[in-house]
Amino acid sequence: MTETKILLDESEIPTQWYNVVADMPNPPDPPLGPDGKPVGPDQLAAIFPPALIEQEVSGERWVPIPEPVREAYRLWRPSPLYRARRLEQYLGTPARIYYKYEGVSPAGSHKPNTALAQAYYNREAGIRRLSTETGAGQWGSALALAGRMFDLEVRVYMVRISYEQKPYRRSMIQTWGAEVLPSPTDRTEAGRKVRAADPDSPGSLGIAISEAVEEAASRQDTNYSLGSVLNHVLLHQTVIGLEAKKQFEKVGDYPDVVYAPCGGGSNFGGVAFPFFADKAAGREVRLVAVEPASCPTLTRGHYAYDFGDTVGLTPLLHMYTLGHDFVPPGIHAGGLRYHGDSPLVSQLYHEGLIEALAVDQVPTFEAGVTFARTEGIIPAPESSHAIRACIDEALRCKESGEPRVLFFNLSGHGHFDMAAYDRYFRGELEDFAYPEEAIEQALEHLPKVEAAQS
Numbered sequence: 001m002t003e004t005k006i007l008l009d010e011s012e013i014p015t016q017w018y019n020v021v022a023d024m025p026n027p028p029d030p031p032l033g034p035d036g037k038p039v040g041p042d043q044l045a046a047i048f049p050p051a052l053i054e055q056e057v058s059g060e061r062w063v064p065i066p067e068p069v070r071e072a073y074r075l076w077r078p079s080p081l082y083r084a085r086r087l088e089q090y091l092g093t094p095a096r097i098y099y100k101y102e103g104v105s106p107a108g109s110h111k112p113n114t115a116l117a118q119a120y121y122n123r124e125a126g127i128r129r130l131s132t133e134t135g136a137g138q139w140g141s142a143l144a145l146a147g148r149m150f151d152l153e154v155r156v157y158m159v160r161i162s163y164e165q166k167p168y169r170r171s172m173i174q175t176w177g178a179e180v181l182p183s184p185t186d187r188t189e190a191g192r193k194v195r196a197a198d199p200d201s202p203g204s205l206g207i208a209i210s211e212a213v214e215e216a217a218s219r220q221d222t223n224y225s226l227g228s229v230l231n232h233v234l235l236h237q238t239v240i241g242l243e244a245k246k247q248f249e250k251v252g253d254y255p256d257v258v259y260a261p262c263g264g265g266s267n268f269g270g271v272a273f274p275f276f277a278d279k280a281a282g283r284e285v286r287l288v289a290v291e292p293a294s295c296p297t298l299t300r301g302h303y304a305y306d307f308g309d310t311v312g313l314t315p316l317l318h319m320y321t322l323g324h325d326f327v328p329p330g331i332h333a334g335g336l337r338y339h340g341d342s343p344l345v346s347q348l349y350h351e352g353l354i355e356a357l358a359v360d361q362v363p364t365f366e367a368g369v370t371f372a373r374t375e376g377i378i379p380a381p382e383s384s385h386a387i388r389a390c391i392d393e394a395l396r397c398k399e400s401g402e403p404r405v406l407f408f409n410l411s412g413h414g415h416f417d418m419a420a421y422d423r424y425f426r427g428e429l430e431d432f433a434y435p436e437e438a439i440e441q442a443l444e445h446l447p448k449v450e451a452a453q454s
């Protein structure tokens, strides 16, 4: 096998998404309302279209991908699987390293895989507008693109600090014709509440979610769209892993370990869940979610019911959490800042079926630069977390002489993150382990529910 890029034909874009719930040993814990009772599908109808609510609670193994969505996927899918020969050579490792490159999408990350699907189902349901939040701007730009493709207006509440520090993501959102506002705004109750308490609030993902949900709940023509965490989002992202499996088959190889960066868990679920199906059927494969040591949700958070947003407007989700009032340390430059994690990923981690590890930010940027200097592609700092973990394993293989097959998801490119690279080159980044007291404090702020634990 001599290929560098392992490519599929457009006709090989998956026709169905894979639902991991069908292969989980235990059913997922339901979201709960403020009264501690499971939230029914009808309560979600104020902000989501019926098709997405159905997917959110579905136990069907396969969900058909609508033809208009596949048609839009053809703009960049199937995405390439690369064999990282130059990186292998540089490391001197006997490991075979592969990566799936999601940076080929128009927005530069995996996020359009679900943005297009969500826009499609909302338009089918007669919705005219979508509201959403964005942190660094990746999700906002993906939904702006999707709104354009499926003819929906999009309003993006962008975390203020990013709005100011990442002007080009903001410009991308505007280029695709969406509206972008620095959050907290004074247009919503949630935003006004935060600003009253802290007029200089830099914003956070949790606050921006509160604003976007409030807007969607209060307008008939508007629904809310979330870029990660929820079951239907992870479902849509499984095109990544499904394609990758076909690509591995083409070259007669199979990964021993799958790595993905983990923020809300969508690209991890997307790449890892189709391999989990094999694992559930008895095949040996390790699935590893990689997160920043400064936002260590899976590795150091609590597994508990918590709000998805800061103000407490969303249902309670059973997930690993650092507390819904978590604000990431200012020194942190690498994304993956969300306080919680996907309930599906959380449950599989809790049950010991997948793994997680946390990496420090200086070695993470170092890995990203090593990757750029060997493979050429400048990775998104988020993706570099997975690269760090993969390089560490490749170096262990070098010690032990084991020719393991390592695979990671290169979730996006870093062309709009060069300011973070600059900070790294100037030596301004430090490693920062999130303090234990803060984690303990977060526990005290968790909503009190008498949840039935599985």
Ligand SMILES: *Cc1c(COP(=O)(O)O)cnc(C)c1O
Pocket (backbone or CB within 6 Å): 109, 110, 111, 138, 139, 227, 228, 229, 261, 262, 263, 264, 265, 266, 267, 268, 336, 380, 382, 383, 411, 412, 413
């Ligand atoms: C958003 C994002 C992530 C993390 O989000 P998940 O929901 O965990 O997938 C990772 N990489 C890139 C490039 C992103 O834009």
